[in-house]
Amino acid sequence: MDVFMKCGEYTTADEVREAGLYPYFKPLTNNEGTEAVIGDHHLIMIGSNNYLGLTVHPKVRQAAMEAIERFGTSCTGSRFLNGTLELHLELERRLAEFMGREATLVFSTGYQVNLGVIGAIVGRGDYVITDKEDHASIIDGCRLSYGTMKRYPHNDLEGLDRVLASLPEEAGKLVVVDGLFSMGGDIAPLPDLIPICRKYEARLMVDDAHSVGVLGGGRGTVAEFGITEGVDLVMGTFSKSFASLGGFIAGDAGVIDYIQHHARSLIFSASIPPANAAAAMAALEIMIAEPERIQRLIEIGAYMRKEYRQLGFNIGETQSPIIPIIIGDDMTTLRVWKALFDAGVYTNPVISPGVPAGLQLLRTSYMATHTDEQLDRVLDTFAKVGQALGVI
Numbered sequence: 198m199d200v201f202m203k204c205g206e207y208t209t210a211d212e213v214r215e216a217g218l219y220p221y222f223k224p225l226t227n228n229e230g231t232e233a234v235i236g237d238h239h240l241i242m243i244g245s246n247n248y249l250g251l252t253v254h255p256k257v258r259q260a261a262m263e264a265i266e267r268f269g270t271s272c273t274g275s276r277f278l279n280g281t282l283e284l285h286l287e288l289e290r291r292l293a294e295f296m297g298r299e300a301t302l303v304f305s306t307g308y309q310v311n312l313g314v315i316g317a318i319v320g321r322g323d324y325v326i327t328d329k330e331d332h333a334s335i336i337d338g339c340r341l342s343y344g345t346m347k348r349y350p351h352n353d354l355e356g357l358d359r360v361l362a363s364l365p366e367e368a369g370k371l372v373v374v375d376g377l378f379s380m381g382g383d384i385a386p387l388p389d390l391i392p393i394c395r396k397y398e399a400r401l402m403v404d405d406a407h408s409v410g411v412l413g414g415g416r417g418t419v420a421e422f423g424i425t426e427g428v429d430l431v432m433g434t435f436s437k438s439f440a441s442l443g444g445f446i447a448g449d450a451g452v453i454d455y456i457q458h459h460a461r462s463l464i465f466s467a468s469i470p471p472a473n474a475a476a477a478m479a480a481l482e483i484m485i486a487e488p489e490r491i492q493r494l495i496e497i498g499a500y501m502r503k504e505y506r507q508l509g510f511n512i513g514e515t516q517s518p519i520i521p522i523i524i525g526d527d528m529t530t531l532r533v534w535k536a537l538f539d540a541g542v543y544t545n546p547v548i549s550p551g552v553p554a555g556l557q558l559l560r561t562s563y564m565a566t567h568t569d570e571q572l573d574r575v576l577d578t579f580a581k582v583g584q585a586l587g588v589i
C-alpha cells in the first residue's frame with residue numbers, strides 16, 4: 198500500500214475551504230500587535246499570545262537588532278557544542294533570579310522544553326502522569342520518554358490520587374500539569390496538587406507557558422499561589438509574553454545539569470538565535486521595570502470576562518485573560534469565526550479533535566496594550582454576531 202494514500206483521502210480541509218470557512222494559515226501582511234491586516238481585512242487582534250504587547254516595543258526590537266549586528270543571525274549549532282553564547286548564559290542567570298530558582302536552561306522552543314525535559318527525566322520503569330487538558334507538547338514529551346503515561350480527568354484531585362495510588366510504590370513518578378490551561382484559561386489547583394504528589398513521592402512539573410508574564414506578578418502560577426516548595430520544575434516559553442521564540446526550564450541546579458546532558462531536543466537541535474535570546478532578555482527587563490503592564494492585562498481579563506458573561510456567552514471556568522467562547526459544534530464555531538473576521542475581529546477557532554465534541558470554541562486572549570476603545574468594539578461585534586447567529 199502507498200504510504201501517501203491517506204493524503205489523497207484527506208478531504209476535510211477542502212470541504213471547509215469550499216464552504217468559505219477555512220480559518221487556518223492565513224498570512225498577515227501587517228501586524229502592529231493589537232491590530233493586524235489579513236488581505237483586505239483590518240482586524241483587532243484577540244487571537245495572539247503577545248500578552249504584554251512587547252513584540253513591537255522599541256527596546257525589544259532594538260535588542261534583537263543589536264544582537265544580530267554583534268553575533269549574526271544564527272548560532273548554527275547546538276547549545277551542547279558551538280551554539281552557546283555568553284548571551285544565553287546571561288539570560289539563564291537572569292531568568293533563574295526572576296523565577297526564584299537555582300538554575301534555568303534555555304531551549305529553542307517551549308515545545309522542545311517539554312519534549313526534552315520529560316524525555317530526559319522519565320526513564321524506563323518510571324511513570325508520567327498528566328491532566329487530560331495538558332498541552333500537546335507535554336503529551337508528545339511523554340510519548341518520547343521510555344516511561345509509561347497515565348492521565349487523570351481535568352483538575353480532578355481525586356482522579357490524580359487514584360492514578361498515583363494504582364502505581365508501584367517503588368517506581369519513579371513525574372506529574373506534569375499546565376499552570377494556566379491554554380484553551381480553558383483556568384488554573385491548576387497547585388496548593389492541592391502538591392500534598393497528593395508528596396503522598397506518593399511524585400515530582401511535580403508545571404508548564405507555565407501562559408502564566409509567566411501574566412500571573413504572580415509575571416512569575417507564573419507558583420508565585421500566584423505564593424508557593425515556596427513542592428513544585429520541582431517550572432517551564433516557560435518566550436513565544437508569548439516574552440515576545441520572542443524559545444523556552445526554558447527552571448529548577449534545582451543538579452536536576453538542570455542532568456537535563457542539560459540528557460535532553461535530546463536540546464542536544465540535537467540548533468540553539469535559540471541571538472536576536473531571540475536578546476529580545477527575550479529585553480522583554481524580561483520590561484516585565485520587571487513596568488509591572489503596570491501586567492496589572493493592566495489582569496484588569497482587561499476581568500473586564501472582558503464580566504462583559505462576555507453579561508452578554509450571555511458561555512466562557513467556561515476561565516480565571517485569566519485567556520477567554521474561551523464556547524460554541525459547541527464545529528460548523529457554528531467556524532461560522533461565528535467568519536462573521537467576526539468579516540466584521541474586523543480576529544479570533545482562533547478550536548474545533549474537534551482539538552477539543553472534545555460539545556466544547557468547540559473561539560479562543561480569545563488579550564494584550565496589556567489593547568485600548569478600552571478596541572475592547573468595546575470587540576464586545577459590540579461579539580454581541581451583534583452572537584445574536585445574528587443565535588449563539589446568545
Ligand SMILES: Cc1ncc(COP(=O)(O)O)c(C=O)c1O
Pocket residue numbers: 306307308309311332334375379404406407434435436442443444
Ligand atoms: C501550554 C503550552 N506549553 C508549551 C507550548 C509550546 O511553546 P512554544 O510555542 O514556545 O513552542 C505552548 C504553545 O502553544 C503551550 O501553550
